[in-house]
Amino acid sequence: xKERLFDLPGHRVREMNENQKRVQRMKLEKKFMHEVSxxxxxxxxxxxxxxxxxxxxxxxxxxxxxxxxxxxxxxEREGEPIRVIHEFSASVRCLELxxxxxxxxxxxxxxxxxxxxxxxxxxxxxxxxxxxxYVDTLFATETHMWVGMNDGTLRIYDHLVYIxxxxxxxxxxxVTSFAATFDGKVFSASADCTIIKWDTExxxxxxxxxxxxxxxxxTIACYGYNLFSAGDDKIIRCxxxxxxxxQDVREFHGHEEAVNCLLVQDGYLFSxxxxxxxxxxxxxxxxxxxxxxxxxxxxxEAPITAMIGDVVAHRFWSADTEGIIxxxxxxxxxxxxxxxxxxxxxxxxxxxxxxxxxxxxxxxWSLAANGKNRLWYSAVxxxxxxxxxxxxxxxxxxxxxxxxxxxxxxxxxxxxxxDERRKxxxxxxxxxxxxxxxxxxxxHRWNRYLAVKRQWKRREKIxxxxxxxxxxxxxxxxxxxxxxxxxxxxxxxxQKAMVRGLAASNSNGITMAYWKKMKxxxxxxxxxxxxxxxxxxxxxxxxxxxxxxxxxxxxxxxDIIGHRRRRNAIASxxxxxxxxxxxxxxxxxxxxxxxxxxxxxxxxxxxxxxxxGSERIFTVNYxxxxxxxxxxxxxxxxxxxxxxxxGTHTSIGIISRYYNKLVGYYKxxxxxxxxxxxxxxxxxxxxxxxxxxxxxxxxxxxKTLDDKRKEIEDALAAKHAAAERNNLARExxxxxxxxxxNKIKGAEERVEKxxxxxxEDVMAMLKAKCLNYxxxxxxxxKIRDQVKMIPVSKIxxxxxxxIKRVVIDITKFNQITGERWKGLEKVIDHIPDHHKSTxxxxxxxxxxxxxxxxxxxxxSLDTDEEILANTEYLEQMVIIAVKHRDAKLGKAAYxxx
Numbered sequence: 001x002k003e004r005l006f007d008l009p010g011h012r013v014r015e016m017n018e019n020q021k022r023v024q025r026m027k028l029e030k031k032f033m034h035e036v037s038x039x040x041x042x043x044x045x046x047x048x049x050x051x052x053x054x055x056x057x058x059x060x061x062x063x064x065x066x067x068x069x070x071x072x073x074x075x076e077r078e079g080e081p082i083r084v085i086h087e088f089s090a091s092v093r094c095l096e097l098x099x100x101x102x103x104x105x106x107x108x109x110x111x112x113x114x115x116x117x118x119x120x121x122x123x124x125x126x127x128x129x130x131x132x133x134y135v136d137t138l139f140a141t142e143t144h145m146w147v148g149m150n151d152g153t154l155r156i157y158d159h160l161v162y163i164x165x166x167x168x169x170x171x172x173x174x175v176t177s178f179a180a181t182f183d184g185k186v187f188s189a190s191a192d193c194t195i196i197k198w199d200t201e202x203x204x205x206x207x208x209x210x211x212x213x214x215x216x217x218x219t220i221a222c223y224g225y226n227l228f229s230a231g232d233d234k235i236i237r238c239x240x241x242x243x244x245x246x247q248d249v250r251e252f253h254g255h256e257e258a259v260n261c262l263l264v265q266d267g268y269l270f271s272x273x274x275x276x277x278x279x280x281x282x283x284x285x286x287x288x289x290x291x292x293x294x295x296x297x298x299x300x301e302a303p304i305t306a307m308i309g310d311v312v313a314h315r316f317w318s319a320d321t322e323g324i325i326x327x328x329x330x331x332x333x334x335x336x337x338x339x340x341x342x343x344x345x346x347x348x349x350x351x352x353x354x355x356x357x358x359x360x361x362x363x364x365w366s367l368a369a370n371g372k373n374r375l376w377y378s379a380v381x382x383x384x385x386x387x388x389x390x391x392x393x394x395x396x397x398x399x400x401x402x403x404x405x406x407x408x409x410x411x412x413x414x415x416x417x418x419d420e421r422r423k424x425x426x427x428x429x430x431x432x433x434x435x436x437x438x439x440x441x442x443x444h445r446w447n448r449y450l451a452v453k454r455q456w457k458r459r460e461k462i463x464x465x466x467x468x469x470x471x472x473x474x475x476x477x478x479x480x481x482x483x484x485x486x487x488x489x490x491x492x493x494x495q496k497a498m499v500r501g502l503a504a505s506n507s508n509g510i511t512m513a514y515w516k517k518m519k520x521x522x523x524x525x526x527x528x529x530x531x532x533x534x535x536x537x538x539x540x541x542x543x544x545x546x547x548x549x550x551x552x553x554x555x556x557x558x559d560i561i562g563h564r565r566r567r568n569a570i571a572s573x574x575x576x577x578x579x580x581x582x583x584x585x586x587x588x589x590x591x592x593x594x595x596x597x598x599x600x601x602x603x604x605x606x607x608x609x610x611x612x613g614s615e616r617i618f619t620v621n622y623x624x625x626x627x628x629x630x631x632x633x634x635x636x637x638x639x640x641x642x643x644x645x646x647g648t649h650t651s652i653g654i655i656s657r658y659y660n661k662l663v664g665y666y667k668x669x670x671x672x673x674x675x676x677x678x679x680x681x682x683x684x685x686x687x688x689x690x691x692x693x694x695x696x697x698x699x700x701x702x703k704t705l706d707d708k709r710k711e712i713e714d715a716l717a718a719k720h721a722a723a724e725r726n727n728l729a730r731e732x733x734x735x736x737x738x739x740x741x742n743k744i745k746g747a748e749e750r751v752e753k754x755x756x757x758x759x760e761d762v763m764a765m766l767k768a769k770c771l772n773y774x775x776x777x778x779x780x781x782k783i784r785d786q787v788k789m790i791p792v793s794k795i796x797x798x799x800x801x802x803i804k805r806v807v808i809d810i811t812k813f814n815q816i817t818g819e820r821w822k823g824l825e826k827v828i829d830h831i832p833d834h835h836k837s838t839x840x841x842x843x844x845x846x847x848x849x850x851x852x853x854x855x856x857x858x859x860s861l862d863t864d865e866e867i868l869a870n871t872e873y874l875e876q877m878v879i880i881a882v883k884h885r886d887a888k889l890g891k892a893a894y895x896x897x
Contacts, residue, residue: 081378082327082340082342082376082377082378083376083377083378084344084374084375084376084377085375085376085377086119086120086121086374086375087372087373087374087375088116088120088121088122088373088375089371089372089373090106090108090114090116090121090371090373091108091109091371092106092107092108092109092114092367092371092373093106093107093108093109093134093135093136093351094106094107094135094136094137094138094351094352094367095107095138095352095354095365095367095373096138096139096140096145096354097118097140097354097356097365098140098145098159099118099159100356101118101356101363102117102118103115103116103117103118103124103159104116104117104118104121104354104365105138105140105145105159106138107134107135107136107137107138107147108129108135109134110129111129111130111131111132111133111134111135112126112127112128112129113126113127113129113135113147113157114126114127115127115162119375121373121375125162127157127162133149133150133151133153134149134150135147135148135149135150136148136149136150136174136175136176137175137176137177137178139178139179139180139186140159141180141184141186141200143158143159143160144156144157144158144159144165144200144203145157145158145159146178146186146188148174148175148176148177148178148188148190149174149175150174150175151169151173151174152169152170152171152172152173152174152175152190152192153167153168153169153171153175154167154168154169154170154171154175154188155167156205165203165205166205168205168207170188170196170207171188171190171192171194171196172190172192172194173190173191173192174190174191175188175189175190176189176190176191176216176217176218176219177189177217177218177219177220178220179220179221179222179227180222181222181224181225181227181241182222182224182397184200184201185197185198185199185200185208185241186198186200187220187222187227187241189217189218189219189220189229190217191216191217192216193212193213193214193215193216193217194210194211194212194213194217195210195211195213195217195220195227195229196209196210196211197209197210197211197241209244209245210245211239211245212245213229213231213237214233215231215232215233215235216231216232217229217230217231218230218231218232218258218259218260218261219231219259219260219261219262220262221262221263221264221269222241222264223264223269223283223400224396224397224400225240225241225242225400225404226238226239226240226241226283227239227240227241228262228264228269228283229262230259230262230271231258231259232258233258234253234255234256234257234258234259234273235251235252235253235255236251236252236255236259236262236269236271236281237249237250237251237252238250238251238252238283238286250286251286252269252271252281252286252288254279254281254288255271255273255275255277255279256273256275257273257274257275257303258273258274259271259272259273259274260272260273260274260303260304260305260306261304261305261306261307262307263307263308263309263316264283265309265311265314265316265330266311266314266330266331266392267283267392267396268280268281268282268283268289268330268332269281269283270292270307270316270330272304272305272306272307272318273303273304274303274304275303276299276300276301276302276303276304276320277291277292277293277299277300277304278291278292278293278300278304278307278318278328279291279292280292280332280336289332290332290335290336292328292336292338293326293338300318300320300324300326301320301322301324302320302321302322302324302349303320303321304318304319304320305319305320305321305349305350305351305352306318306319306350306351306352306353307319307353308353308354308355308364309330309355310330310355310357310362311357311393312357312362313357313362313378314329314330314331315327315328315329315330315339316328316330317353317355317364319345319350319353319366320349320350321349321350322346322347322349323343323344323345323346323347323348323349323350323368324341324342324343324345324346325341325342325343325344325345325350325353325366326338326340326341326342327339327340327341327342342376344366344374344376345366345368345372345374347370348368348369348370348372349368349369350366350367350368350369351367351368351369352366352367353365353366353367361377361378361379362377362378363375363376363377364376364377364378442498464477514570514574518567532552572585604624604628755864755865755868756858756859756864758868759858759864759867759868762867762868762871762874763846763847763850763851765875766843766846766847766874766875766878767847767851769875769878769879769882770840770843770844770847770878770881770882771844771847771848776844776848779841779844779845779848780848783795783845783848783849783852784852787849787852792849792852792853792857793849793853793857793860793861795845795849796845796846796849796850796853796861796863797861797863798845799842799843799845799846799849800842800846800863800866800867802838802841802842803838803839803842803843803846803874803877806831806835806838806839806842807821807824807873809835810824810827810830810831810832810835811823811824811827817866818862818865818866818869819866819869820869820870821869821870821873824870824873825873828873828876828877828880829880831877831880833884836880836881836884836885837881837884837885839877839878839881840878840881840882840884840885843874843877843878843881
């Protein structure tokens with residue numbers, strides 16, 4: 001077991017010192033309040049002085065020394081009696097607690113919903129039903145109440161103002177249970193065998209996932225990211241709340257009849273069934289740890305209907321159809337010991353249990369089928385147990401998060417392996433599209449083949465050595481050699497075909513293949529030439545032989561010309577397979593064309609010189625020149641087409657074309673810029689001309705004004721004499737004015753002094769109505785600490801602006817500083833509750849800061865006029881806020897007189 005707080009050394013001494021400080025503080029507050037009630041005027045500085053005096057008295061007392069730490073002993077704690085503190089009669093179907101047990105929501109048998117007082121059970125507010133719809137289950141979150149109806153309708157109310165927020169019929173049958181995870185996701189279960197996950201972020205209440213199970217679902221419970229469900233099929237199922245509908249479901253088997261209720265507490269799952277048993281389960285392995293109740297009076301003798309937990313005292317409560325409630329421990333130290341049996345409802349079945357736990361007590365509401373509902377009270381819990389339970393809960397959450405992190409790490413490893421495999425496949429696919437990588441892949445395969453072949457050869461040598469000792473083995477070896485010879489021939493053929501295929505896949509391979517063919521052809525022609533030379537020498541002595549030789553030479557010449565043409569065609573085809581060859585081919589064609597053209601020009605010039613003497617020949621020459629010009633223009637066009645074709649088929653031509661386009665683009669851009677610049681300059685000239693005209697008009701105006709000024713000066717000189725006569729009268733008026741100003745200044749000082757006194761009176765009046773030093777001691781100390789770091793005038797103005805923001809929010813008017821607030825008299829009686837608390841806190845802050853201010857700071861404030869103009873409103877808001885606080889606290893001692 002882990003070390004508890006009460007086992008630490010010096011714990012009791014620290015607790016006694018804290019109690020002594022608390023008693024001294026209460027005495028100081030009583031003394032202060034007594035003197036204030038007798039009419040003595042106090043400020044915060046004097047209260048601080050009283051506190052220092054009391055602390056000085058305490059410091060003179062002898063301090064307690066902590067005792068020596070004792071060894072830890074396990075103390076068997078006796079359970080304090082559980083008693084009924086209230087009972088109310090109401091025919092209800094279900095119950096849920098809100099606001100810390102201060103109010104309870106009940107689903108009535110007539111279809112309506114009642115909001116009752118948590119202590120007395122009296123109805124505070126009622127929501128009418130709709131038709132034949134009845135409330136089957138209630139579930140409360142921090143701000144909303146989820147209501148499940150008998151027809152599958154799900155309603156969501158704001159449990160502070162009782163307003164319907166959302167409504168949807170998502171289930172096909174009665175809603176049986178609700179549960180929520182630690183991150184705010186809500187789950188609803190129904191008799192139609194479905195579970196729905198709801199999104200509560202931003203109050204959208206949207207359906208996220210729908211799960212379908214084989215049997216009716218009676219109850220669900222959540223723990224971390226796990227969702228447990230149970231129903232009529234006697235099986236408890238565990239699902240992952242973050243997974244989808246197609247997930248693996250773990251099953252817990254052990255009950256013999258339907259499971260009615262589930263409870264998760266202290267890291268264990270408890271299930272209550274119609275087979276009269278409660279089982280404790282290990283949630284991680286799905287194993288039943290223990291079946292609770294083994295002695296007389298310690299087990300249920302009827303089907304279990306409800307269970308509720310007490311997380312602070314580490315126990316839980318279970319009820320059955322005979323009206324009996326059992327109390328059990330929820331920790332395995334004492335094997336889930338049975339603590340107590342309550343028979344207050346003995347007879348009618350109990351249909352529901354709800355509890356609210358505090359640090360040192362627990363309240364339990366039990367609903368009976370006969371309408372007699374009871375409120376139980378138990379004071380078993382201790383502070384140390386509460387702290388330890390919180391620590392255990394945090395450790396369980398941390399362990400659950402560690403499990404989830406391990407799952408994520410495993411998933412990341414799987415994804416990394418899949419990503420690596422896909423990368424390899426992509427690399428192989430990319431390599432297969434490239435010639436060099438294809439050749440490299442073939443080379444690697446060939447190397448692997450050779451390595452395997454060498455290994456087989458070593459094995460064959462060993463086999464030969466073993467087989468060569470017998471005649472049969474020798475015959476088998478020769479047969480294998482013969483078979484290997486034929487196989488090697490086939491492999492050689494395949495290799496040659498593969499080499500030819502590789503060579504034919506690029507231009508170099510094609511060139512090499514043609515070069516080998518040309519080499520073989522030249523060797524054959526050489527051999528034929530040698531044999532023909534020998535034959536010619538032998539047959540050159542007769543005419544027939546000479547005729548045959550001449551004929552053969554003519555044929556050989558024709559064959560050579562044909563061979564040259566074919567060779568040129570092959571060379572041109574080879575040259576056209578590359579960009580450089582294509583350029584050379586076009587260059588040679590153009591060169592031959594130019595040579596032919598020059599020859600024709602020489603011939604034409606010679607003919608012109610010979611025929612220049614006659615007019616007819618002159619006309620013919622002129623006509624030929626025109627034809628030549630036409631042919632030259634046509635050839636220029638064809639040459640341009642050829643150059644375009646060359647430009648489109650070569651990278652240099654493409655680059656030159658794009659370069660020319662780019663040059664044209666930049667030229668057009670330069671011309672556009674120049675045009676724009678000219679337009680800007682023209683506009684600027686127009687603007688300058690307009691300015692010049694305007695200045696000329698101003699100069700003319702100034703000239704006229706100078707003329708008028710001279711006229712006025714002349715008139716003033718004429719009136720100067722009259723002005724001197726009025727000086728004496730003016731001096732007398734100034735004396736009267738000075739006397740009047742002194743009187744006004746004195747009146748203003750008296751008004752300012754009266755306003756300061758009124759401000760003091762207003763703050764004293766507000767202080768008497770709302771400030772309570774017993775309740776507000778923490779606030780007073782906090783503001784005193786803040787004043788050491790922040791100017792007190794700033795804190796005062798922040799409180800004033802907070803009240804003004806509330807006024808603007810409720811009146812919807814923009815209030816002017818220093819004037820009376822508009823529209824507040826109509827809405828001052830309808831201020832929302834959260835604004836009342838803000839107003840009360842801000843007014844208290846202003847009062848405390850005003851007492852801490854010096855006279856200079858008070859004189860520098862600029863909020864006096866606004867406070868005096870709205871004194872009546874401030875007083876009314878204080879009264880309303882204090883009433884709201886008193887109603888909330890329920891203490892008559894804090895009511896404002």
